[in-house]
Amino acid sequence: MREKILYGLGAIAALLLARNIWVMLTGLPDEAFQGAIFRIIFFHVPAAFTCFLCFFVSLIASISYLKTGRMQWDSLAVSATEVGLAFGAANLISGMIWARIIWGIWWTWDWRLTSMLVCWLLYAGYLVLRRAVEEPAQRARLSAVLSILSFTVVPFVFFSIKWFRTQHPQPVLYGEGRMEAGYRAMLYGNWLPLLLIAVILVAVRMQQEKRLRELDALRREAHAF
């Protein structure tokens, strides 16, 4: 049943994605200044939304784990964090491809790029910490605390880096014009399939985590007695 739902969601996501790409390529005109490459924004921005939504889910799951001690919450926390990191990487990489073509450089220390990179590193630390703890309950507890601390520092990171960068002179690379309605609709419209993919990935990872826990319990049973 669970599998069928996941396959169903996957199919919906694929159809939506195919439809969106079709519209992007045929329905929407090239943007005046950037040409064809601007379409990357329809993946770039929703990926960032998805990434932070995942980190937020991880925060809620971590708090719930500390409150209840149920390992399912820990599975959700780690699954959401991993998927969030994947979408964060998608955001960074798509941004870099765009920057290479429009600005001619792979990277610039713009506040958005820098903040995103710092957040990505913060949550990558979460995964590294998990690998260093053997015992599942201890791992769940320590990483839940880390997730809470990390989420709290995210707004500080964004504000401080923004202040830092806006105080310094930097090349003005593009004006921040408001997007046309058609583009905006596509931006949000393309978020839906990406969100569905995130949900599927999280569900699959949670299932894996459950199996890992069962394996770990069996191994402990065999070794302990």
Added chain:
Amino acid sequence: MTALAVEQVWKYYGDFPALRGISFEAEQGACVALLGRNGAGKTTLLRILAGLSKPSKGAVRVLGRDCLSAEVRRATGMLGHGIGIYDELSAYENLRLFAALYGHKDAHRAAMEWLERTGLERVRDGLVREFSRGMRQRLAVARAFLHKPSLLLLDEPFTALDDRAIALLQGLLRESLASGATIVMSTHQLREALELATHVALIVKGRLAHSGERTAEMLDDPGYLYRTYGEA
């Protein structure tokens, strides 16, 4: 009066239950010997009793209070594998530190009194790092007893001690029992522990296989308990 009540305690490591519904009680003045193989869950249980770890399910009550409360912590003394004293402080500084942490009104006097009782007043200002093994062990015993605990938790207490420290510890344990303290000790050395014990609790695979009074036949034949209640 019931001094210690362990109520349906479960402890999970992930999905693996290391303790599975342990329940027993101990009266004031009782000494419970916690027996079981390595990995059976003795240390896990002792850590829960000491407030170093929380049970996943169930509760531990000491004199009617939750075992994580400050009152219970003040009344608990622990002697574990490590000696729990600082190498870079002197004997006096160590005892004074712990007397202060346990809320002694006159930490200095408590420290001096225990230096004398353990025969360490001569080296009171020597750093623990320079002490012999036996001296360190006696200091550790003093550290565990200096706040007059009414619940004593000992993890393999006699394993590492030398003769003098064993004599000191046994004397103090008898004295504490007489004054109404409760002792829980996990142990391998059946004879030394069983002589002192009034009760035994045998843990097998995380379950309480047997708990009850210590009988004479256990003393005579250390294997008796395991044969009767444990797996072969």
Added chain:
Amino acid sequence: MQYLRQAWTIAAKDLRSELRTKEALNASLSFALVILLLFSFAFDPTAEMTREISGGLLWLVFAFAGALLLNRSFARELENDCLDVLVTSPVPASALFLGKTLANWVLLLGIEMVCLPVFGVFYNVDWARQPLWLALVLLLATWGITVIGTMFSALTVNLRLRELMLPMLVYPMLIPCLMAAMQLTTALVAGQAPAGDQLAWLRMLVGFDIIFTALSVALVETVLIG
């Protein structure tokens, strides 16, 4: 009241044993001086250039030195299982944490007090033109470093690879705090009293300290008692 006394007892204990052995202190201080020296190769150390990047330079030195110091904070309790004894004692986990943070704070401030004159002499910079403001920034930012660092010291104390884990987790966490400290320090070394944007940085530093002190105090028991 009793809570504060307990925290102070822990802090005094940590300070006494650290000042006696000077293990972490010596390592941390010499490391700080070595980095201070190394920076002279990273750029052309003219007075002008140095003044422009003084904040960044100093706080990187302090943050690196701090990591060495903080690594030892909870790790020193592992010897002889002292951590278990402290956690079973009636001292609340948060008082234990605050005591240790306080000790680390004092030690790191001490290291900074040595580094600043050395920096002034070697790089030919008159760093003490706004002494009171600079002191305030040092106190606040060093608290930020030690509160986060001590929390992660507790978090990683039972892990293998603890020494590697701590800097990896702490530095990204400290970015806002260090950035504020760098901005403010650079301006102060140049002799400008804080105004406008600088005051916003100062407010952020205070906010950072308050939020992470509160969060750590609330969470440290969960970290220490499993």
